[in-house]
Amino acid sequence: MKAIVQIGLKPGVLDPQGRAIARSLTDLGFEEVTAARQGKVIELDIKGEDAASAEQRVNEMCEKLLANTVIESYSVKIES
Amino acid sequence: MKAIVQIGLKPGVLDPQGRAIARSLTDLGFEEVTAARQGKVIELDIKGEDAASAEQRVNEMCEKLLANTVIESYSVKIES
Numbered sequence: 486m487k488a489i490v491q492i493g494l495k496p497g498v499l500d501p502q503g504r505a506i507a508r509s510l511t512d513l514g515f516e517e518v519t520a521a522r523q524g525k526v527i528e529l530d531i532k533g534e535d536a537a538s539a540e541q542r543v544n545e546m547c548e549k550l551l552a553n554t555v556i557e558s559y560s561v562k563i564e565s
Numbered sequence: 566m567k568a569i570v571q572i573g574l575k576p577g578v579l580d581p582q583g584r585a586i587a588r589s590l591t592d593l594g595f596e597e598v599t600a601a602r603q604g605k606v607i608e609l610d611i612k613g614e615d616a617a618s619a620e621q622r623v624n625e626m627c628e629k630l631l632a633n634t635v636i637e638s639y640s641v642k643i644e645s
């Protein structure tokens with residue numbers, strides 16, 4: 486089973502990486518870009534068959550290790 | 566319009582970050598995790614109405630700036 490975890494900064498948290506990307510893109514001539522935000526995506530291979538319990542475990546992983554929940558939010562998607 | 570760009574290492578490229586994540590997770594008791602890969606996701610706000618041309622432009626952005634196409638692959642999704 487595969488779990489896709491997307492982690493991004495919460496709205497309102499300063500995102501200097503995203504700003505740098507937006508600025509570089511407009512400097513390169515992509516003037517249609519008005520804003521950019523960068524986050525990360527973590528793909529996990531997981532043993533087991535039960536998607537519901539896998540999702541619960543991956544949420545636990547996010548809370549304990551993968552995301553900094555003070556400034557980041559995350560979403561979990563399970564693929565079989 | 567929004568563009569979601571997912572960038573990840575190509576298969577076969579060593580992913581030390583992913584390995585560190587997988588190892589930390591098993592050390593924390595999440596023994597069902599057999600592998601992890603980390604990539605990034607960039608969300609762009611784009612002016613304009615034409616999704617097809619936006620997609621083409623975002624592909625150009627990936628080739629020129631966002632992805633290192635020697636070791637990374639990317640996918641683009643346009644959302645209105």
